[in-house]
Amino acid sequence: MSFFKRLKDKFSGKSENDIQKELNEDVESDASSDSDTSTESDDLNLNETAEDSKPKKKPKKLSEADFDEDGLISIEDFEEIEAQKIGAKFKAGLEKSRQNFQEQLNNLIARYRKVDEDFFEALEEMLITADVGFNTVMKLTDELRTEAQRRNIQETEDLREVIVEKIVEIYHQEDEHSEAMNIEDGRLNVILMVGVNGVGKTTTIGKLAYRYQQEGKKVMLAAGDTFRAGAIQQLQVWGERVGVEVVSQSEGSDPAAVVYDAINAAKNKGVDILICDTAGRLQNKSNLMQELDKMKRVISRAIPDAPHEALLCLDATTGQNALSQARSFKEVTNVSGIVLTKLDGTAKGGIVLAIRNELHIPVKYVGLGEKLDDLQPFNPESYVYGLFADMIEQNEDIPDELVESSNETEEGTQDGPK
Ligand SMILES: Nc1nc2c(ncn2[C@@H]2O[C@H](COP(=O)(O)OP(=O)(O)O)[C@@H](O)[C@H]2O)c(=O)[nH]1
Numbered sequence: 001m002s003f004f005k006r007l008k009d010k011f012s013g014k015s016e017n018d019i020q021k022e023l024n025e026d027v028e029s030d031a032s033s034d035s036d037t038s039t040e041s042d043d044l045n046l047n048e049t050a051e052d053s054k055p056k057k058k059p060k061k062l063s064e065a066d067f068d069e070d071g072l073i074s075i076e077d078f079e080e081i082e083a084q085k086i087g088a089k090f091k092a093g094l095e096k097s098r099q100n101f102q103e104q105l106n107n108l109i110a111r112y113r114k115v116d117e118d119f120f121e122a123l124e125e126m127l128i129t130a131d132v133g134f135n136t137v138m139k140l141t142d143e144l145r146t147e148a149q150r151r152n153i154q155e156t157e158d159l160r161e162v163i164v165e166k167i168v169e170i171y172h173q174e175d176e177h178s179e180a181m182n183i184e185d186g187r188l189n190v191i192l193m194v195g196v197n198g199v200g201k202t203t204t205i206g207k208l209a210y211r212y213q214q215e216g217k218k219v220m221l222a223a224g225d226t227f228r229a230g231a232i233q234q235l236q237v238w239g240e241r242v243g244v245e246v247v248s249q250s251e252g253s254d255p256a257a258v259v260y261d262a263i264n265a266a267k268n269k270g271v272d273i274l275i276c277d278t279a280g281r282l283q284n285k286s287n288l289m290q291e292l293d294k295m296k297r298v299i300s301r302a303i304p305d306a307p308h309e310a311l312l313c314l315d316a317t318t319g320q321n322a323l324s325q326a327r328s329f330k331e332v333t334n335v336s337g338i339v340l341t342k343l344d345g346t347a348k349g350g351i352v353l354a355i356r357n358e359l360h361i362p363v364k365y366v367g368l369g370e371k372l373d374d375l376q377p378f379n380p381e382s383y384v385y386g387l388f389a390d391m392i393e394q395n396e397d398i399p400d401e402l403v404e405s406s407n408e409t410e411e412g413t414q415d416g417p418k
Pocket residue numbers: 195196197198199200201202203204313341342343344345366367368369370374
């Protein structure tokens with residue numbers, strides 16, 4: 001199965017043709033095709049702009065046959081619906097970047113019909129402009145050159161899918177770190193949220209609390225940003241929205257003391273996950289270092305291997321600036337993962353790849369909007385689906401047996417400009 005076809009099936013649901021084929025094969029089919037069109041994906045106020053895709057694509061719908069005798073859906077159906085919800089989230093959140101990436105790539109392919117050095121140089125320029133990061137771009141285009149030679153790909157049109165597939169491969173190559181959170185059942189897990197002002201720490205804490213609570217975990221928040229007026233109250237508002245307890249002291253108090261209190265309260269109440277907010281004053285590095293150090297010492301004295309995660313929030317709309325913030329934070333504290341916020345606000349979504357390859361810190365979550373469920377675990381496949389969804393969905397699958405020879409037999413299907 002081609003790469004595009006696999007992503008299309010996974011994230012956007014099967015095509016109507018496929019569904020029809022399956023229905024025909026199903027002898028028991030009870031003609032439930034007129035069931036209503038509101039699917040489970042409405043549950044979490046999915047951003048409806050995600051659904052404005054071509055009408056021929058249909059999200060997975062449940063028919064009677066999908067429920068077993070206890071009225072439960074199968075794990076496969078559940079996973080299929082979940083994948084489609086995630087696909088829709090990434091598609092909506094990456095809309096600006098997608099318009100940019102797809103348009104640029106289409107232009108390149110139209111302008112340089114033949115795969116040659118000029119094409120690769122233009123591609124490099126395009127990717128660097130989209131914040132992908134110089135080293136990553138060089139690695140990517142080197143591999144593309146080799147792949148084009150190996151498979152004797154002559155038309156840039158035939159390189160489209162290979163480019164997208166390579167982005168995922170490049171991502172996986174750096175695999176010493178995992179995107180998974182270090183959260184375990186049966187212990188108090190402590191997450192420290194760091195980053196400069198305005199990047200989205202407090203908002204992310206609210207979204208994370210919601211996410212873990214949905215998973216059935218008991219969550220508590222610690223208002224460790226005692227520096228900025230309003231920061232404590234902002235966290236309290238999130239606490240109320242989500243329905244989790246917030247431990248706080250007055251403005252100006254020692255953040256380490258707040259965290260100390262919070263750990264005791266969390267232990268007493270059998271909390272699973274404690275998330276600590278912090279102030280982000282990078283302008284004054286030595287102060288920040290002392291403050292974070294003290295918080296960490298207090299935490300690890302109470303729980304030896306905590307904090308289990310120190311997440312650095314970076315604002316995707318700040319591009320290369322986010323990278324330099326990350327380098328500064330790495331100097332003052334250990335960072336176990338990145339939360340890249342406001343990816344919905346930039347057309348340069350390539351920053352994810354730069355972070356991965358140049359900082360060697362995994363991106364664990366991405367912020368795709370301002371709603372509670374707009375924080376999503378990062379995954380390279382969902383990401384490239386979001387970046388190239390229209391291209392992927394337009395892809396007409398060529399039967400596997402024809403894929404190898406498709407280069408020579410494609411006249412008539414080319415529709416690029418002269
Ligand atoms: N569009 C968008 N806005 C976000 C996202 N994450 C945070 N924000 C906004 O960024 C602003 C600053 O967030 P805040 O949590 O106060 O940042 P903090 O100073 O690091 O705690 C707020 O207006 C948030 O709504 C995101 O993923 N997408």
